[in-house]
Amino acid sequence: MGKLLKDQRPVYVIGIGLHxxxxxxxxxxxxLGLTAIREALNDSKLEWPAVESSYIGTAKLGxxxxxxxxxxxxxxxxxLVHIENASATGSSAFRLACMEVAGGFSDIVLAVGVxxxxxxxxxxxxNGMEDLASDAIVPFTxxxxxxxxxxxxxxxxxxxxxxxxxxxxxxxxxxxxxxxxKERTLxxxxxxxxxxxxxxxxxxxxxxxxxxxxxVASEEGMKRYGIDASRAIRVVSSVSRSERVxxxxxxxxxxxxxxxxxxxxxxxxxxxxxLDVIELHDAFxxxxxxxxxxxxxxxxxxxxxxxxxxxxxxxxxCAVSPSGGLIAMGHPTGPTGLGQIVEVTRxxxxxxxxxxxxxxxxxxxxxxxxxxxxxxxILER
Amino acid sequence: xxxxxxxxxxxxxLEGTPHLPDYPALKGCRCKCGYVFFPRQRYGCERCxxxxxxxxxxxxxxxxxxRAFATVHRSDSENYQAPYIAATIVLDAGCAIRALLDxxxxxxxxxxxxxxxxxxxxxxxxxxxxxxxxRFTPVPLDVEGSAGRRGETS
Numbered sequence: 001m002g003k004l005l006k007d008q009r010p011v012y013v014i015g016i017g018l019h020x021x022x023x024x025x026x027x028x029x030x031x032l033g034l035t036a037i038r039e040a041l042n043d044s045k046l047e048w049p050a051v052e053s054s055y056i057g058t059a060k061l062g063x064x065x066x067x068x069x070x071x072x073x074x075x076x077x078x079x080l081v082h083i084e085n086a087s088a089t090g091s092s093a094f095r096l097a098c099m100e101v102a103g104g105f106s107d108i109v110l111a112v113g114v115x116x117x118x119x120x121x122x123x124x125x126x127n128g129m130e131d132l133a134s135d136a137i138v139p140f141t142x143x144x145x146x147x148x149x150x151x152x153x154x155x156x157x158x159x160x161x162x163x164x165x166x167x168x169x170x171x172x173x174x175x176x177x178x179x180x181x182k183e184r185t186l187x188x189x190x191x192x193x194x195x196x197x198x199x200x201x202x203x204x205x206x207x208x209x210x211x212x213x214x215x216v217a218s219e220e221g222m223k224r225y226g227i228d229a230s231r232a233i234r235v236v237s238s239v240s241r242s243e244r245v246x247x248x249x250x251x252x253x254x255x256x257x258x259x260x261x262x263x264x265x266x267x268x269x270x271x272x273x274x275l276d277v278i279e280l281h282d283a284f285x286x287x288x289x290x291x292x293x294x295x296x297x298x299x300x301x302x303x304x305x306x307x308x309x310x311x312x313x314x315x316x317x318c319a320v321s322p323s324g325g326l327i328a329m330g331h332p333t334g335p336t337g338l339g340q341i342v343e344v345t346r347x348x349x350x351x352x353x354x355x356x357x358x359x360x361x362x363x364x365x366x367x368x369x370x371x372x373x374x375x376x377x378i379l380e381r
Numbered sequence: 382x383x384x385x386x387x388x389x390x391x392x393x394x395l396e397g398t399p400h401l402p403d404y405p406a407l408k409g410c411r412c413k414c415g416y417v418f419f420p421r422q423r424y425g426c427e428r429c430x431x432x433x434x435x436x437x438x439x440x441x442x443x444x445x446x447x448r449a450f451a452t453v454h455r456s457d458s459e460n461y462q463a464p465y466i467a468a469t470i471v472l473d474a475g476c477a478i479r480a481l482l483d484x485x486x487x488x489x490x491x492x493x494x495x496x497x498x499x500x501x502x503x504x505x506x507x508x509x510x511x512x513x514x515x516r517f518t519p520v521p522l523d524v525e526g527s528a529g530r531r532g533e534t535s
Contacts, residue, residue, distance in 0.1 A: 135458040144451035197451030
């Protein structure tokens with residue numbers, strides 16, 4: 001049996017930075033990534049030479065993106081490794097940075113996610129197996145089918161599902177780093193361009209460009225550089241799982257989240273009801289309802305009511321995706337999971353301004369990646 | 382009798398199973414552990430890891446129940462023109478698949494509805510032979526462009 005993160009040296013997030021998520025522009029990924037890294041360095045009050053190792057999360061740029069970006073910080077000769085884990089790329093880069101510090105290999109480690117929307121070859125399509133209609137049933141239709149099933153199973157309406165997008169656009173409107181920064185009414189969301197099933201464009205995440213960075217440190221590292229411990233946020237659990245064969249009839253996305261979140265909560269010694277903030281993988285509105293139930297924030301089929309009662313709002317029982325989530329903050333892919341860490345850290349430091357969840361102490365970041373994989377982190381102030 | 386070329390011969394037969402001869406069969410596998418899966422592959426069983434001779438090819442009857450459906454309004458593939466209707470189908474053999482439905486609109490569909498495999502002409506080869514792809518439909522059709530036939534034998 002392996003060891004848990006919390007049984008190792010404590011790991012803290014000490015620096016966070018972002019480049020706004022946005023439509024593809026003329027900016028190079030180098031410029032995007034450097035902006036986020038310099039913001040994280042500035043936030044931590046560290047100079048680049050303090051960073052002993054770097055994990056670069058990118059799903060779309062292709063081979064060897066890292067040094068071409070990091071060299072402009074002044075070369076230090078330190079380790080750099082590229083991570084790809086589909087939508088959970090940034091989450092996995094963060095997890096490896098935490099493990100390197102927890103294991104005592106380094107004291108200060110950078111995880112950075114950066115992407116631009118380049119079409120990349122998809123390895124999973126090279127398995128030599130045909131499928132009946134995989135190019136006709138892409139992710140938005142996969143989730144439209146899950147929405148159809150959910151509506152039937154729990155007598156839920158199209159409007160109730162779209163309310164997820166109302167909340168997340170409202171949160172995103174308060175986030176200067178969000179791809180979409182406009183409040184939307186339920187009517188606007190429902191009458192927007194239909195994509196698949198009940199899902200309209202405004203219920204699907206925008207995939208653009210951006211960057212997110214987090215610097216993690218050990219207590220020794222913080223002491224060495226005189227880091228302000230009051231702004232450091234501890235990473236109390238880190239769990240990464242992959243899909244397996246579930247009981248017939250179970251949706252694999254929710255089952256994988258159920259399993260991963262349960263392990264992460266157990267390792268942190270918490271229950272879901274104690275979480276103040278969750279940054280959740282809401283690439284499509286229906287996902288948020290499926291996952292808050294799966295991770296135990298409310299019972300099966302109860303998420304629409306929980307949402308309607310304000311339980312998932314900023315100021316409610318648990319602010320779910322106060323950043324705007326993937327639907328409003330955006331899903332540039334490599335950065336997304338790290339952007340969640342940035343938001344949870346900001347919330348737990350009580351530095352989220354108009355998006356602040358009052359008194360936030362415990363937060364979760366949750367990503368699902370194609371394949372499927374699931375990565376969950378729990379942070380605590 | 383019109384003859385067709387199957388668009389994806391690795392996935393389905395033009396003929397049905399002995400149990401359900403009138404509906405195109407799906408080409409799947411059964412592992413020694415009992416796990417039935419589609420599409421066919423010999424890399425190894427996803428449930429138990431057995432491979433090679435522990436996995437046998439089976440023909441799966443083209444009949445199942447709708448678990449979910451959705452009208453797709455946006456297609457980025459030149460092979461499919463939106464709108465079309467996608468579905469999750471639980472085959473009687475026990476495995477869940479994703480497929481397209483051969484229906485004009487979703488108004489008559491309901492979750493739990495029995496659906497059958499059928500063929501729809503999607504293209505012609507250079508010799509003018511019709512190429513048929515697999516679809517599912519709640520009503521067994523017998524019209525041009527659809528080779529599924531009425532009647533079920535047990």
